Amino acid sequence: MKRTLAVAALATIAFAGAAEARDQIRIVGSSTVFPFASKVVEQFGKTTSFKTPVIESTGSGGGLKLFCAGVGVDHPDITNSSRAIKSSEVETCAKNGVNKITEITIGYDGIVVADSKKGPEFAVSRKDLYLALAKSVPDPKGGDKLIPNPYKTWKDVNASLPANDIEVLGPPPTSGTRDAFVELVMDVGCEQFAFIKAMAKADPKAYKAACQAIREDGAYIEAGENDTLIVNKLVENPKALGIFGYSFLDQNADKIKGATIDGVKPTFENIASSKYPVSRPLFFYVKGEHVGVIPGIKEYVAEFTSEAAIGEDGYLPQIGLIPLPADKAKVVKEAGKTLPHNVK
Amino acid sequence: MSEMTASAVTGGQRTRELVAAGIGRRYRAEKRFRAFGLIAIVSALAFMALLFANIIGKGYGAFVQTEIRLPISYEVAVVDPDGTRDPEAMLRANYGKLYRDGIQSLFPEVDSRQERRVLNSLISSGATFEIRDAVMANPSLIGKSGEVWVPASDDVDMLVKGKIDRHLPETARRVTDREIAWIDALEAQGRLETRFNWRFFTQGDSREPELAGIWGAVVGSFLTMAVTLALSFPLGVATAVYLEEFAPKNRWTDIIEVNINNLAAIPSIVFGLLGLAVFLQFFGLPRSAPLVGGLVLTLMTLPTIIIAARVSLKSVPPSIREAALGLGASKMQMVTNDVLPLAMPGILTGTIIGMGRALGETAPLLMIGMVAFIVDIPGGFREPATVLPVQIYIWADSAERAFVERTSAAIMVLLFFLIAMNATAVFLRSKFERRW
Structure with missing residues (x-):
């Protein structure tokens, strides 16, 4: 018993001496x-x-x-x-x-929305992105009411976009990139609807749900924190879009291209001059x-x-x-x- | 009597008829069963072959690195402007100028500042430090000149290895036509070669793919495993021997046994959280240290070792124990002289398999800060270190193209260690195993 105690005491001393200068x-x-x-x-x-x-x-x-x-x-x-x-x-x-x-x-x-070089050119507005990715969107038939996102293809969202299925690979909710994307794209996109903007004051919780919830029906795919993986998946699937940091677009310019957002291309110059809106x-x-x-x-x-x-x-x-x-x-x-x- | 015989005959006949009718079905069933087994094995092998082909195909390129031979003149004015040969001053000299002068002397026609910058960018920024270290190690170089192989930048390396397609339009690749012309000129002069990538095996991590090496992670893994082995092997074997040979069989030992079996099934991240709370916050041990990593992995490996050791202790026949006791050996003599040596091959196999699992773990290390960018090679158990699987994860997450092949190469190194460990287990088993 004594010996056990002695050993325990020794071990404690050995560990306690650990917090030393760094x-x-x-x-x-x-x-x-x-x-x-x-x-x-x-x-x-x-x-x-x-x-x-x-x-x-x-x-x-x-x-x-x-x-x-x-x-x-x-x-x-x-x-x-x-x-x-x-x-x-x-x-x-x-x-x-x-x-x-x-x-x-x-x-x-800069946060970019990109697709494979083999895919179609994308020129979207933040409103388009909001409509394509939000969990619930204003009823396309009119009226100030939110319905579960009915859009299946980009063409449904905006007639000028290609008729491909909406398929976006992006970061999970734990990621800072996702926070920034929600703040810079989704919030801005949904505020284009006057009645949702009015909700911000009246019912902040409902406003948050309307603007910031991303659809969970498979159109938005949480691809983990690994952006290299997203790039590889885009190359394999030219119809999909991906969301990630600008440096991955810069490094993989031979495989993928960035979508134009609100008329501005995600180039180094445009992000530096803050013309590109998502930075x-x-x-x-x-x-x-x-x-x-x-x-x-x-x-x-x-x-x-x-x-x-x-x-x-x-x-x-x-x-x-x-x-x-x-x-x-x-x-x-x-x-x-x-x-x-x-x-x- | 005769009636009975007749019915027995017909009964036997019936059995034979039934067997004969069913035999085709039974053979077919067995054939199918075998075929399924074969399919399972073949597809498993095919997937493994695919995995290895993929990793080796992607990764072998990392074992060579494009280097460029530059004429370097170690000018006194640059290296040691005061002429004091003071190592402190020499450490701060502008060695970058030496390699920039070197490459510019090869292309004297490049004179605009902008173009010179592009030309300089063909060489890795690591050249500065390699030249510096060469001069520091051998100060007699100062004032002389010579030809030196320096690493090319990662973009040049990727182009030379064909990972960047030079036939794409200029805007679609990271290397311009001008740079390709320079690279081709260097190659034509015999100044550009792919050479064995010793940096990969001797350096620590780096943000520059061409300078990044696996050695820091290998040393970190080694230190962590050393702590794990030194703690979990004696503890595990002692626990197993006590439970198997000495402990009474009662409710308490049953509870302990159930708990050990449960511990073996706990997700490893939980051990990381435990390590954070106990070793870091309570005992105040340093973050990111192999000592703490080893302690956490010990907790994780212990159940595996205990279970394996108990199984192999159990498999030693009771006759051995009875013989030892009958000859007058004490219980302890019986265990240390007879039972343990006979159980050792099995215990060692279990230990090595447990260690192999610990070698591949990242999740428990996340919590205690070993998932980190660490450049310096760790020099002790308390210094910050990372391990092989973490290094693979960090490289896999990096944007630069050249990290793709380094990731695969690091996986090859990890697999090599795992295969070596498993081969040791097989060897030990076949060499020392006794059959009764």
């Missing part, structure tokens, strides 16, 4: 920002004497949850996010002692309490916000990040040097 930056967060951040991390590790930071791809929400869990070596220093921090998350942060947060915008990401800013958040405690945070942020990284000719735009316009870029570079605690 000399390596830890980053969590969005899978959309992950490819860009990992490139910066690699560059940072190779060109400085600091250890290469470790990045986990946890998704924006998961990342902010870990980030806000507290101050100290057990908690990450930086989180990447494909959406802005919510006020509820700022509150959680504050409750756990994380008060000095710096928000840095690194650029934009969102990407961020990362720095924990001020850790700056100066964990070595290298300042230098890492400086690398990420440098001209060599996010500038127009930088290495991140080369892999699909849409750079910031000049005036915003200037603000971001300044913030990268001073790390103001700009999240309240």
